[in-house]
Amino acid sequence: MERANLEALIRGTLETxxxxxxxxxxxxxxxxPDSDIAVELLALKLRTKLKRLADFTALHMFVVTLRCEHxxxxxxxxxxxxDKLAFDMTKETAEYALALTFRSPSPAIKIEFQGGEPLLNFxxxxxxxxxxxxxNTREKRDLQFVVATNLAxxxxxxxxxxxxxxxxxxxxxxxPRDLHNKNRPRRGNDSYERAIxxxxxxxxxxxxxxxxxxxxTTEASLERPKDIIDEYIASGFDGIFLRPLSPYGFAxxxxxxxxxxxxxxxxxxxxxxxHILNINRAGHRFVAQYAATILSKMLSPFEPGYVDLMSxxxxxxxxxxxxxxxxxxxxxxxxxxAEMGNKKFRLxxxxxxxxxxxxxxxxxxxxxxxxxxxxxxxCSDCAFLPHCGSDxxxxxxxxxxxxxxxxxxxxxxxxxxxxxxxxxxxxxxSETRRILTSWxxxx
Amino acid sequence: xxxxxxxxxxxxxxxxxxxxxxxxxLNFRQSIEADFVRTAIDQFKLEVxxxxxxxxxxxxxxxxxxxxxxxxxxxxxxxxxx
Numbered sequence: 001m002e003r004a005n006l007e008a009l010i011r012g013t014l015e016t017x018x019x020x021x022x023x024x025x026x027x028x029x030x031x032x033p034d035s036d037i038a039v040e041l042l043a044l045k046l047r048t049k050l051k052r053l054a055d056f057t058a059l060h061m062f063v064v065t066l067r068c069e070h071x072x073x074x075x076x077x078x079x080x081x082x083d084k085l086a087f088d089m090t091k092e093t094a095e096y097a098l099a100l101t102f103r104s105p106s107p108a109i110k111i112e113f114q115g116g117e118p119l120l121n122f123x124x125x126x127x128x129x130x131x132x133x134x135x136n137t138r139e140k141r142d143l144q145f146v147v148a149t150n151l152a153x154x155x156x157x158x159x160x161x162x163x164x165x166x167x168x169x170x171x172x173x174x175x176p177r178d179l180h181n182k183n184r185p186r187r188g189n190d191s192y193e194r195a196i197x198x199x200x201x202x203x204x205x206x207x208x209x210x211x212x213x214x215x216x217t218t219e220a221s222l223e224r225p226k227d228i229i230d231e232y233i234a235s236g237f238d239g240i241f242l243r244p245l246s247p248y249g250f251a252x253x254x255x256x257x258x259x260x261x262x263x264x265x266x267x268x269x270x271x272x273x274x275h276i277l278n279i280n281r282a283g284h285r286f287v288a289q290y291a292a293t294i295l296s297k298m299l300s301p302f303e304p305g306y307v308d309l310m311s312x313x314x315x316x317x318x319x320x321x322x323x324x325x326x327x328x329x330x331x332x333x334x335x336x337x338a339e340m341g342n343k344k345f346r347l348x349x350x351x352x353x354x355x356x357x358x359x360x361x362x363x364x365x366x367x368x369x370x371x372x373x374x375x376x377x378x379c380s381d382c383a384f385l386p387h388c389g390s391d392x393x394x395x396x397x398x399x400x401x402x403x404x405x406x407x408x409x410x411x412x413x414x415x416x417x418x419x420x421x422x423x424x425x426x427x428x429x430s431e432t433r434r435i436l437t438s439w440x441x442x443x
Numbered sequence: 444x445x446x447x448x449x450x451x452x453x454x455x456x457x458x459x460x461x462x463x464x465x466x467x468x469l470n471f472r473q474s475i476e477a478d479f480v481r482t483a484i485d486q487f488k489l490e491v492x493x494x495x496x497x498x499x500x501x502x503x504x505x506x507x508x509x510x511x512x513x514x515x516x517x518x519x520x521x522x523x524x525x
Contacts, residue, residue, distance in 0.1 A: 050511060050514065053511070053514055053515040054514055054515060054517050054518045055518070056515070056516075056518060056519045103520070104519075105518040105519060105520070312511065312512065312515065317515050317516075355520075355521075356521060359519065359521055360521055368512060368515075369508065369512065372504065372507075372508045372511070374504050374507065374508075375500055375501045375504040375505075375508055376497070376500065377493065377496035377497055377500055380500045380504065403497065405493060
């Protein structure tokens with residue numbers, strides 16, 4: 001749009017019989033007394049976007065153990081050696097947590113098993129799954145299970161159980177062998193081999209589309225976006241989530257978080273995104289999943305429900321964590337912050353606190369109230385406000401309060417750069433636009 | 444006042460009003476470098492700006508915030524019956 005027309009639009013002096021006026025009106029950029037359709041459609045889109053909020057907490061994470069046989073320097077939980085049974089969740093704690101889970105009004109419940117390495121406490125996973133299914137014969141929710149595992153201790157018995165109960169698998173794959181094993185050391189230095197073998201075995205047993213992988217970016221990853229993406233393609237995945245390093249847990253203790261800043265990560269991300277686009281241009285469909293999530297928010301009225309990019313934030317009201325010892329946290333990041341000694345977002349304990357007490361916790365309510373991006377300076381005026389979110393836990397951890405200071409916020413810097421880049425790419429050429437818009441159907 | 448409190452580890456702030464302005468007199472507690480004073484003043488100004496913006500934006504958007512939060516909790520069974 002020409003600047004003169006934009007200024008006339010803002011001043012309200014645009015000629016009503018001009019072509020640009022009619023064009024803007026038809027696209028609902030302006031409204032006049034002729035019709036309320038634009039406002040009504042906008043209201044409908046807003047209702048659609050917010051529709052899921054009232055479903056309340058859908059994702060319930062059970063940290064069944066803190067034990068792990070890996071020693072990843074970026075690990076966002078305090079890991080313990082694999083012989084410390086004191087760090088396993090008990091059946092009793094799991095029962096309390098299940099009772100809270102089904103207090104949620106959400107018609108769809110997803111139970112995600114986390115750790116440490118959750119398969120090290122497989123007996124409890126079995127117990128929780130069977131008990132949840134039993135409860136659900138009465139509750140009749142759309143119940144799903146996911147296990148977030150490094151697959152290093154995957155046995156045939158475990159695979160059979162996962163298959164019989166349609167449990168999804170989410171594993172870690174940080175890139176090619178040298179990079180993965182450098183990021184994820186374990187005894188035997190065979191994390192990569194075990195992950196690849198586990199992925200193959202899980203796909204055969206469960207189905208290809210029931211096994212996903214996530215990567216974590218480290219200092220060592222920053223120069224190798226293409227290698228990481230090529231590894232995902234070689235391993236048969238149809239997309240990748242290029243994640244930043246979070247400032248929690250061992251990442252901060254081992255100074256991994258300070259290893260790079262937002263600009264360096266953005267260079268990594270954009271190099272990766274361009275490589276992915278080139279792969280698509282060559283005829284191979286492969287999705288940049290974070291970009292796809294953002295594009296879905298930009299180009300459709302639907303809310304993909306990605307917890308880290310919601311306003312109000314998804315802490316507590318979209319996802320919640322039950323730690324091995326019964327402690328309840330507003331999000332996985334909150335749990336990680338607690339492992340660093342800061343229990344700000346601890347909401348209670350399943351054994352002693354009721355559903356009412358946990359979900360009306362003062363910190364949770366205050367953080368939720370503060371997490372409206374539309375109420376935050378700089379966010380309230382941002383063109384990308386409808387597509388963005390807030391992350392009160394991240395801002396509290398890095399800047400000392402729930403709202404943060406957006407001019408110096410890494411969350412803001414990262415997301416603003418990605419939004420702008422995606423808009424430029426959508427406008428660049430028809431082929432790129434076609435590829436990007438096709439990704440929104442993946443979300 | 445919020446900003447003054449936050450910086451109370453670096454200086455004491457005397458706040459007074461005239462007909463047309465608010466005066467903040469910063470009293471640093473010990474001998475310090477000029478650079479430290481300049482940095483502290485800049486940060487204090489930013490903090491005042493930040494707090495004022497948060498207050499005004501939050502006030503303006505309170506009805507929207509209240510409506511959306513109420514909707515989020517509407518099926519949770521947690522609403523007050525008062």
